[in-house]
Amino acid sequence: MGIADAIPGVSGGTIAFISGIYEELVGSIRRITPAALLLLFQQGPKAFWQHINGTFLVVLLSGVLISLASAARLAIYLLEQYPTLLWAFFFGLIVSSALWMAGKVNLWNLRLMLCLWFGSLFSYLVTVVSPVEIQISNWVVFLAGSVAICAMILPGISGSFILLLLGLYAPIMGAIKALDLQILLLFLAGCATGLLSFSHLLGWMFKHHHDLTLALLIGIMLGSLNKIWPWKYTTDYRINSHGDLVPLMQDNVLPSDYLALTGQEPYLWAALALMLLGGGAVYMLERYGSRSN
Template identity: 25%
Template structure:
């Protein structure tokens, strides 16, 4: 049962990573699997069997979420922006009680109290997430990226940067891709690869692999590097790290509303959409809270 619950949690993480402004790391925190996800990555070579047992269902879920939602993302954000955003706001905020309880436990364990340093860490991370979308979106690349040698090198480093941000709670990897100008190129390349797989178009599949392979390798290396850093921070500066994560998580709804352009059209939201959005927000929070309590 725990295996399938972790797959569901992984699906939420995968979906979150596809939506610009939504953080897969935040979703992992809200779902209560962040610590074990990070520790399984950093401890992979020490006990690969244990790490695989933890990572397998999560990775399967992430794959399902990314692939499945790749086809829906443009439609949902263009036709149902408000209710989609509200659902993810609920999913994110539903994990706050558990995050708070975890921080309180660490405070008791380390005999620490919240001070000015914790407030500064909170405000800095809050400002980071709110300010990141203000950097603007880079000019997009072609609809489907080509697997040229130069593109392969660039995509490796793009994957490296995006992966690092995907793991950090509150920071959206897809938003970073958008700022770098590669979001739609990657999304469309994934869709083109899946379409080619259906009809076994070998040439298109090879072209897709030449693009997605270096990007994927960059993601794996980036996750490994940042996971080591986060593990160190939790080990040596746990309460300060929790304070920073609170800032990242609480700022996420603002980033979501800004990056989707929803803030410009809030006055146009109909009463029905408002009610549906609020209901889905509450349901999303309940789902996250329930799944978080199922963490074992």
Template identity: 30%
Template sequence: MYIINFIRGFCMALADSVPGVSGGTIAFILGFYDKFINSLNSLISGTKEERINAIKFLFKLGIGWVCGFVLSALFITSIFESHIYEISSLFIGFIIVAIPMIFKEEKESIVGHYKNIIFLIIGIILVFSITYFNPMTGGSGISVSVESLNVGLIIYIFVSAMVAISAMVLPGISGSTILLIFGLYAPIMGAVKGVIKFDLRFLPVVIIFGLGVLAGIALTIRGVKFSLANYRSQTIYCVLGLMIGSLYAVVMGPLTLSTPKPAMDLSTFSPLYFIIGGALIIGLERLKIALEKKKN
């Protein structure tokens, strides 16, 4: 199970580190989302035995996640701004193919519960509104160097981290998409890359972001667990709405770069990268089937 959990964590990290689908979506596709959420909840409020089991599971998952995130941070930050349209096309492929997979996994929660479609609409409007009214869209840009840190920016990074990790935990919009909306994706990934390369000027930024992540997990997990246990249909509809809305966020993503570029359109859309993104998600589903066969 160690190798299996390593692969799971690695795949989650690749999803978490790029705008598109969340690590929670990957956990859903690979069939261990409920165990993931329950383990995080047990770590916070479980019994001693539950915490020990949770630590064992999350440690194995975490090693894979760290390896995947480091590789992603080193690679993606080098090409993100210069190849934004190709990468955005890849993200759209992730999302478009992942949506029917979520539908397939949660068919019982969706079919026959059409009155809950209002939650899908709410999810779409939420992401659309955050993207449309985002003050960072259009080129104000953010610098996360040590020299530019101030109280306002510290609070902004901390709160953004809380919101982003909440999105990463949910099987819906990617936390990286949230960072993209807030204009922090490239700066944060650049800061992480800098720390990995022992450029300690960016360490305060990474620490602030990390503290926001921990606070977000502590505040989010119980709510997610409760919602899935008691309002699963409404939650899944909302998740699908968030995913659909994130398509708009990805299309508008180039506007949030430090040097803004036009929003993606048909002329800058890359069918090849779209197909690659979709193929990767399909490959993950096949991996899930293979892991289940191996487990049985």
């Protein structure tokens, strides 16, 4: 989840879903309430820890943080040096995830199909929004954390991509690498606030409208494929706050047109192999998650 959350366009929530821990994650976060704190004072730390599923949350959060501080650097390097191949892997992973999730819906009907379409449209529109530049302040970092964490636990919507749209991806990733505690603590406080609020909504949706929620999440994942298509041609650039030239507008193109438009090797067969590898990773994660459950 940490590696996925570090890459704009890929959601850690997708990894949680296909590994079989998503609903447990949302349910565990929902239990962190004032009532849980009251339990801490009345019955002691052990009862509180068991109530919030503390071991599960600590182990998961430790993995995410360790990954962000270590393996995510490799993912960012690959994104800069071999974007086509990295996007191809995640493209296969998300397509396979969406198909796997569709099999979890009990019975498809018109209402579920409309929910799927709405989720796809919403996610697609998010991917075509142009990035903006926002002046960094304490409140901006806090609010960015609140919004990004909600995206991070939604399969298909990347918290990193939301940060990219807000113009805060580079500052936040830079703060992680440099261990800038002021920015990191503000960002984490925003994440905690957003996560505790949003988890209650997700938990209620799964409890009362399980199949509708699944259809919506599948749609969100499918709409995000517009962002993850491996072969892109940049049509416009912008200069960021550091004076660097970065892509502003990109069109998805066919592999056969990619070489002619960009002058770069499309790595077609390698990309197709990595798509299959991504799909295989979903199958392995699903089998491992089912066996663990």
